Amino acid sequence: KQEVTQIPAALSVPEGENLVLNCSFTDSAIYNLQWFRQDPGKGLTSLLLIQSSQREQTSGRLNASLDKSSGRSTLYIAASQPGDSATYLCAVRPTTETSGSRLTFGEGTQLTVNP
Amino acid sequence: NAGVTQTPKFRILKIGQSMTLQCTQDMNHNYMYWYRQDPGMGLKLIYYSVGAGITDKGEVPNGYNVSRSTTEDFPLRLELAAPSQTSVYFCASSYSGRGQFFGPGTRLTVL
Numbered sequence: 001k002q003e004v005t006q007i008p009a010a011l012s013v014p015e016g017e018n019l020v021l022n023c024s025f026t027d028s029a030i031y032n033l034q035w036f037r038q039d040p041g042k043g044l045t046s047l048l049l050i051q052s053s054q055r056e057q058t059s060g061r062l063n064a065s066l067d068k069s070s071g072r073s074t075l076y077i078a079a080s081q082p083g084d085s086a087t088y089l090c091a092v093r094p095t096t097e098t099s100g101s102r103l104t105f106g107e108g109t110q111l112t113v114n115p
Numbered sequence: 116n117a118g119v120t121q122t123p124k125f126r127i128l129k130i131g132q133s134m135t136l137q138c139t140q141d142m143n144h145n146y147m148y149w150y151r152q153d154p155g156m157g158l159k160l161i162y163y164s165v166g167a168g169i170t171d172k173g174e175v176p177n178g179y180n181v182s183r184s185t186t187e188d189f190p191l192r193l194e195l196a197a198p199s200q201t202s203v204y205f206c207a208s209s210y211s212g213r214g215q216f217f218g219p220g221t222r223l224t225v226l
Contacts (some may be wrong), residue, residue, distance in 0.1 A: 004157070034214055043119075043205055044158075044217040057202035088155065091215075101146060102173065103215060 008108035021075040023090035119218035128196040138206030147189040151202040
């Protein structure tokens, strides 16, 4: 059974710092991996989707990398801002999932960027 | 595009009551999902659908039912509400399993 772990559970940094959020998964047979952002009391916003054949994806100040063989993904946030404060979730879609493309989610990292 | 919309935003139920959480998407996505999120936890899949007329159980289906009569709508029904069903419920959709798009959620409390 696929398990997704995100460490740390919470992270507090000063504004302007570059930071890395980690996601690990137990089964490397994945189709893709998706990073989401969740603001308090809100739904999930998709940030980046990495296909299994890709090593990284970039969007603005965000860069997500994927190393399937080691079961790891990282989300790099450059020059962090207070507006980046949110919970970041990663989710994997296994290749064995042929129906429904169900995702397995980590529990998230709660990021606070202090002004 | 409104994306994925959910109603209601908040609801308080008494034990044993029933209700339907509504979910609609206007992106012509074929796949739709219902998740629940408990405090400090990740999302758990309740039910999903790969197209109109097709539904299947996820990880935590007990106490819930779904139907998918149209591509756009995927309602979630709670028949006999229990305190363990207090949670935030998210609906999501995708096109053939590509990235999922989420609704804003329904916060449900069962007392």
